[in-house]
Amino acid sequence: MIFSEPLETLWQRRFGQDPPAGIPEAVVPFLRHRSVRKFLPEPIDPAVHEALIAAATSASTSSNLQLYSVVSVQDPERRARIAELCANQEQVKSCAWFVAWFADHQRLRHAAALVGEECNGLDYTEFMLMATIDVALAAERMACAAEALGLGVCYIGALRNNPPGVAELLKAPAGAVGLFGMCLGWPDPSASPAIKPRMSLDSIWHQEAFPDEASIGDYDARMTEFYQEQGMSSSASWSQKSGRRVDEHHLSGREVLREWLDKNQMGTR
Amino acid sequence: MIFSEPLETLWQRRFGQDPPAGIPEAVVPFLRHRSVRKFLPEPIDPAVHEALIAAATSASTSSNLQLYSVVSVQDPERRARIAELCANQEQVKSCAWFVAWFADHQRLRHAAALVGEECNGLDYTEFMLMATIDVALAAERMACAAEALGLGVCYIGALRNNPPGVAELLKAPAGAVGLFGMCLGWPDPSASPAIKPRMSLDSIWHQEAFPDEASIGDYDARMTEFYQEQGMSSSASWSQKSGRRVDEHHLSGREVLREWLDKNQMGTR
Numbered sequence: 001m002i003f004s005e006p007l008e009t010l011w012q013r014r015f016g017q018d019p020p021a022g023i024p025e026a027v028v029p030f031l032r033h034r035s036v037r038k039f040l041p042e043p044i045d046p047a048v049h050e051a052l053i054a055a056a057t058s059a060s061t062s063s064n065l066q067l068y069s070v071v072s073v074q075d076p077e078r079r080a081r082i083a084e085l086c087a088n089q090e091q092v093k094s095c096a097w098f099v100a101w102f103a104d105h106q107r108l109r110h111a112a113a114l115v116g117e118e119c120n121g122l123d124y125t126e127f128m129l130m131a132t133i134d135v136a137l138a139a140e141r142m143a144c145a146a147e148a149l150g151l152g153v154c155y156i157g158a159l160r161n162n163p164p165g166v167a168e169l170l171k172a173p174a175g176a177v178g179l180f181g182m183c184l185g186w187p188d189p190s191a192s193p194a195i196k197p198r199m200s201l202d203s204i205w206h207q208e209a210f211p212d213e214a215s216i217g218d219y220d221a222r223m224t225e226f227y228q229e230q231g232m233s234s235s236a237s238w239s240q241k242s243g244r245r246v247d248e249h250h251l252s253g254r255e256v257l258r259e260w261l262d263k264n265q266m267g268t269r
Numbered sequence: 270m271i272f273s274e275p276l277e278t279l280w281q282r283r284f285g286q287d288p289p290a291g292i293p294e295a296v297v298p299f300l301r302h303r304s305v306r307k308f309l310p311e312p313i314d315p316a317v318h319e320a321l322i323a324a325a326t327s328a329s330t331s332s333n334l335q336l337y338s339v340v341s342v343q344d345p346e347r348r349a350r351i352a353e354l355c356a357n358q359e360q361v362k363s364c365a366w367f368v369a370w371f372a373d374h375q376r377l378r379h380a381a382a383l384v385g386e387e388c389n390g391l392d393y394t395e396f397m398l399m400a401t402i403d404v405a406l407a408a409e410r411m412a413c414a415a416e417a418l419g420l421g422v423c424y425i426g427a428l429r430n431n432p433p434g435v436a437e438l439l440k441a442p443a444g445a446v447g448l449f450g451m452c453l454g455w456p457d458p459s460a461s462p463a464i465k466p467r468m469s470l471d472s473i474w475h476q477e478a479f480p481d482e483a484s485i486g487d488y489d490a491r492m493t494e495f496y497q498e499q500g501m502s503s504s505a506s507w508s509q510k511s512g513r514r515v516d517e518h519h520l521s522g523r524e525v526l527r528e529w530l531d532k533n534q535m536g537t538r
Contacts (some may be wrong), residue, residue, distance in 0.1 A: 014327065022316030023323075030324035046375045047291030053474045054292075055299035056365070057411060057467045058283065064507075066468055071475045072531055078477060107483040115510025125480040125530065126429065126523035127515055133448060136405030137412075137424075140328060144413040155329045155406075160395065171478040173428050178401060199335055203376070205322045206340045209348060209440040214376040218347040238333075242377055243386025245332050246396055252413060254395035254421045258538055261394065267536075269527055 002150070002189050003032045014261035016068035016222045030144065034193045036152025037091040039185030044096045048149065052087040055145035057136040065230045067131035068138055069104040071170045072097060078169065085165045086158040086181060087252070100159055100166065101139050103131035105266060106175030128267030135179050146184055149155075155180030163260040175264050194230065271419070271458050280463035285491045299413065305421025306360040308454030313365045317418065321372045323451075324414035336400035337407055338373040338440045341366060345440065353426040354434045355450060356521065364452035367426055368406050369435065372400035375444030379517045381405060397536030404448050415453055425450030430522040432482045432529040440473040444533050463499065 010031045042155045051071045053070065060065070073082050074097070082100070083092035092098060105122050111120050122126070159166055159181040166178040187193075198204075216239065223238035227234035234241065244250065263268050279300045280288035318357070322339065330336070342351050343366070352361035361367060372390050381388050390396070413420045428435055428450040435447040456462075467473075469486045485508065503508035503510065513519065530536050 011323070014323065020316055020319050023320045024317060025417055026417045027317075027324050027414045028322040030410055030417070031327045033329065033410070035329060045291060046315035047289055047332045048293060050470060051291050051292045051296040053470050054283065055281070055296050057473055058302045060301045060302065060304060060422075062411070062424070062426045063511070064465060065514065066473065069473055069475060071478065073477060075477055092440065096410060097376065097517065107485065107510075108515065110483040111485045111489075111508040112512025112515075113505060115508045116514075117509060117514045119512050121295075121517035121520060122515045124517070124520060124524060125527040125536075126520060127450065129429070129526065130426065132398060132401045133405045133426075136402045140406040140409035141299055141302070141413060143329070143406075144410060145296045147462055148295045148299070149293055153329075155331070157331045157399065157402075160398070169478075170475075170508060173479060173483070176479065177399065178494070196333060198330075201319060201322050201326070202339055204326055204335065206338060206439075207466065208342060209438075210338065210343055210445065214379040216380045222382075237384060239380040239384045242332070242334055242388060243381025243384065243388050244504040246377065246381075246388045246391045247386075248393070251390060251393060251395060254295065255393060255538075257398065258394040258536070262383070267394075267527070269524075 002187050005032060005195070014198050014230055016197065016218065029148065033147065034195055035154040036187045036193055037154050038188040038191035039091065039095050041150065041187050042096065042186050044151065044184065047094040049097060052142045052145055056142040059137040059141040061134045061137070062130045064133070065108060065130070067104055067108060067127070068135040069102045069107065069176055071100045072104065073100060081169055085162045085169065086162060089156060089158060091154050091183045092156060092181065093265070096185035099163055100170060100178050101135050102172060102176045102178050102182045103128065103135050103266065104176040106173045111148060115130060123265045123268045125267040125269065128261065131192060132179060139182060151184050152187035156183060160257060161217060163256060175266065177261060177264055197226050199254050213235055271456050274301060279464060282364040284469055285466065285487065298417065302416065303464055304423040305456045305462055306423050307457040307460035308364050308421065309457050310359070311365065311455050313420065313453065316375060318366060321411045321414055325411040328406040328410040328492070330403045331399045332375060332401070335403070336373055336377060336396070337404040338371045338376065338445055340369045340371065342369060350438055351365035354431045354438065355425050356430060358425060358427060360423050360452045361425060361450065364425050365454035367450060369439060369447050369450045370404050370445050371441060371445045372397065372404050372535065373445040374400060375442045378444055392537045393430045394536040394538065397530065408451060419455070420453050425452060427521070429526060432525060434499055444535065446530060446533055446535060466495050483505070
């Protein structure tokens with residue numbers, strides 16, 4: 001286990017303050033998450049692949065519909081091709097195991113058709129949300145289980161940069177849409193990714209109701225300190241960077257998602 | 270820890286077969302998830318609330334945007350009201366801690382506006398997907414941490430039954446949409462929720478590419494056995510039930526989600 005910071009260090013790094021009294025030790029491993037992008041060349045045992053998929057499918061799934069699929073990509077050529085589709089991120093190529101997560105309506109459509117059911121509400125937005133939530137619950141249970149084994153994990157949102165390209169490469173049928181990838185592997189101990197600061201709990205967590213006005217508290221100041229520590233030269237604050245991140249000119253291909261979902265009869269009404 | 274089945278039992282219950290050799294012990298706790306709906310009256314320590322929110326916010330979040338909020342509802346009257354909005358599910362009233370998870374674009378809009386950024390791409394479908402994924406990653410890390418403490422968890426999709434009602438009750442601003450609730454508490458040992466069978470790994474998990482045809486394998490047969498064990502009288506198979514579940518007449522109010530998201534400028538293009 002290469003990540004083993006004690007609670008005090010973790011809480012300081014995340015929230016810029018000492019932890020409150022009474023935080024149970026069993027929660028501490030779940031605070032240690034960081035995205036790992038440098039991996040050792042060692043493979044992951046195939047039984048561990050099965051264990052992790054089993055953990056994923058043990059997550060809650062709405063009405064037990066299991067509206068998701070996961071595709072592992074290990075063939076070197078296909079891996080290189082999917083890395084290209086994912087903004088050429090190096091860890092997509094170098095990780096020991098790469099999986100692509102799909103919201104998947106088509107397996108249910110297929111199974112239901114065999115027993116004469118039409119699934120004629122599956123194109124409502126409700127079932128796109130449901131599938132998206134179920135995918136992410138499964139993936140994060142896998143991430144937590146992987147981290148409990150000492151593996152590192154990195155989500156790849158860039159899988160959404162080219163939905164038709166991903167569908168073609170992985171032979172996704174209509175009704176199965178790739179939402180994100182995940183890189184897994186044994187962390188390279190010579191790289192040591194930092195714990196990233198998060199907003200204070202009271203920016204995210206509201207008691208009984210939303211406050212009259214949103215607040216990010218001291219987050220810009222803490223993030224500026226973090227950028228400096230990490231040697232990032234930008235003088236922009238988190239608020240500036242993040243505002244620009246959601247500018248209409250930074251969609252990286254993802255502006256086609258609405259159209260792509262419509263084509264897949266997902267979330268059309 | 271009231272749930273402690275060994276690996277062999279878990280794998281048999283989930284997949285109807287013996288586990289493969291080499292499943293690591295550290296993954297086993299992640300296989301034990303079931304939805305807990307009967308809780309002891311004991312409260313959860315406030316430090317545990319903080320610990321669980323901290324675990325949630327330690328999850329990956331795309332571009333560190335943190336596009337979510339969580340609202341805890343403990344006031345008895347408000348709890349009763351939110352239970353009504355959630356199809357009167359008993360566990361919403363009786364759980365020790367209830368939290369509602371929101372995709373939240375408005376905190377970023379607010380913070381960015383203060384530094385002169387317009388966020389003018391935030392209404393793309395990409396950022397609705399991103400927020401939905403981030404919410405679910407955070408929630409599931411919380412669920413895993415809660416289960417590591419011996420708590421039980423139940424997701425409440427019915428929070429989507431009445432989006433305007435939820436928004437009004439919890440004072441959600443435009444740009445914050447409730448996606449699901451979560452009940453947490455100490456499991457009542459006199460109730461013993463079963464491990465629910467899931468599709469076989471090879472129905473969900475594809476090597477290199479989707480197969481030519483989807484398959485649920487022996488799942489209908491295993492689920493029919495499960496329904497009988499649980500004393501459920503229905504003669505419909507999982508495929509039949511699930512096909513009907515996504516019929517356009519079973520939206521339970523959720524047919525307004527497209528319109529509600531549009532109103533919140535989420536996923537409109």
